[in-house]
Amino acid sequence: MTNSNTSKRRGNAALEMSLVCIPLLCSFLAIFELSRALWTYHTLAAAIKLGARYAVVHGARCTDASSACTASVGDIVQAIAQTGVGLDASALQLTLAAGGQSVSCASMSACTGNSTAYPAAPYNAVGQAITITGRYSFHSVLASLWPDQGSASFTLAAKSTEVIQF
């Protein structure tokens, strides 16, 4: 009888384990991925803000002071890259806008070597606003597990607007 009872219980642990583990794993994975996404977002937001701050202290007055002080698109992108540690340069789209001058980078790496002065006169005047927008394609492992979402990703966006100081 005992054996019979035992055999009836055989597999219970595995079943219970699987019943518990699937939602638990999903929860853990969700928390992990959400944390990773937030980490990425924090990094993105800080990098974009720093890029904007870099740009606003390299305006017309800076150019007047020294031609070496002029910022280029590439310089601003480099400043973003230095703060955005861990960001995939190919997954980050950037848009730089100042007055009527706008530059779009399909990816951060595409603009790293762009030597175009930015912002150019007259949009580099003190008081002129500069807006940098970053759109980062975040690839989630969790989303990849979803049916028919093999290469799923979603976009994290950050925007910073600052006024030229120098």
Added chain:
Amino acid sequence: MPNQKSRGGERGQALLASAVLMVAVLGMLGMVLDIGWAYFVNKKAQTAADAAALGAVADALILNGPAATPDCGTLACQSALSCPATGDLQTACEYAQVNGFVPNGEGSTQSVQVAAGIDTNAPGVPNVPLEYWVQVTARNRLPQWFSGFVSNSGLTATARATAGLRRTTLNASIYLLNRASDCFVSALNIGAVCGEDFLALGVNSLNARGGIYMSSSNNTGLGLPDVAAGSITGTVQVQAPFTYLMGSGAIQNLLGSTQWTATPVNGFPDGDYFTDPFAGLAQPPAPTGLPNHPVSGGVIAGPVVLPPGNYYSTLPLLGTPTGLPIVVSGNVTFSDGQPTPCGGFCNYVFYGGLVTGALSTVTFSPGRYVFAGAPTVGGLPRAGFSIGANAVVQDRTPLVNGKVTANTDAGEIFIFTDKNYSGLTTPSAFTGSGLSFPEVQAGLIAGVNASITLHGLNKDSANLPSELKPYAPVLLWQDRANTTLQYQANGFLDRTCGGICSHTLSVPGSQQMIVTAGQISGNPATNLYGTIYGPRESWLTIVGVLPGDTVAGPLQIISGALQMTVNATLDVDPVPNPPSRLLASLIQ
């Protein structure tokens, strides 16, 4: 039994797996929290450092003034030290505190360090020559909630900001300062208008090779009294490498045609280009200790050399002052008669104004000429300096091939004001005379075929008094008291009454400055080298009568508004040695 053993061996597996997963998940969550918090605190620290550094140099600019070279006596200089600090650096500490950063704040986790100096370059900021800098470093040691498992070396959010005072030259040809709210009675003859920076009536031509800035944000199609930043009636041709307007400022063609190259661009925010370049600089000091020269009958006939002094017209025999202008005729030279007049710089004050007769030749030595008040004519302002037909008004630097060239002497400054100008010592003969000597109309108002050649102050001349160096290369200066806006003695607008304080002028319309355009044998007859300055809410009118009447030279115009009427040409190059001022900026 084997089954029981087997089950017993499995016991705790879920717990173990969960624990392992939990560590990974909580670790990740913790890192996100720690790093997110670090980013937040870093941003806060940067804001505090930025505000502190900029606040300190803004305070330093007020203490030092926009012209003087900063030194460590007037301003605080120190290596990196923790707050509190002294002088302008105390402002840095106060701004850091307002933004949440105090030394040893938040449980001794915060620190604020301030450094300042007058070295050419601030530490870590090459390529930007400065005259004074302030560097603020704000730090905050962060609690480690979860990242401590990975590393317990500690997280510190650090932000550094550097601000400085940098000398900037004013390179544009024309700065028009009137804002949308500034009103005056213009030549449009439609009563008071508001927001006017530029007006052309008739057939006019403007060539400003250094560019134009307009501070009015008035667009077209506004109802009176508001008018567009620029209004054109008649035909005007404007050539300038740029014309930048603040906000939605625009040019309106009321009647006729306009050709404006390059096309004006608006949309600029309020900033350096739209503020008085001489703001924060007191008015040019008046000469002191001059001897009095009463002019009997008010007429001086040349040839004569007139020494420095206070000149005023008196009644013959009685000797009582009349308040009327002094009229000179023939060949008149303002000088002490020495080869280098007055050691290189002479001082004159004319009470009641100065009139040069027709066909006269008047030579001004390098110096300061104050036109201190004149009686009104039928309730209208009288010109401080009137030039008769066919007269020659010149200084000691002649034209070369018909063109005005740089002066090597100290140059001249003509100050147009009233007898209440700060620092003037009025002759005792005026006491009890009842003469008020109200504001004169500024400018160079000339009859036909008059020739005018004058040069502004030259800061490279050793003979220029140091007190006047900040004003170089000003040639014509209109008293700031001669506008309805109230200025403080330090050169800033008086805002103690809420907005900008205002007052009523004793002679309405006196704030108009006039410069007559002319021509002789097809060449420009009014040749000026330097800067014409009128404060905000005043205006400069260039008047020409015949086609080709021109004001030419390396000339810079700073005024509330610019009006061109009838047949005037203004043809100006950038001033080679333009005025400069210190600006406070956040630089890194």
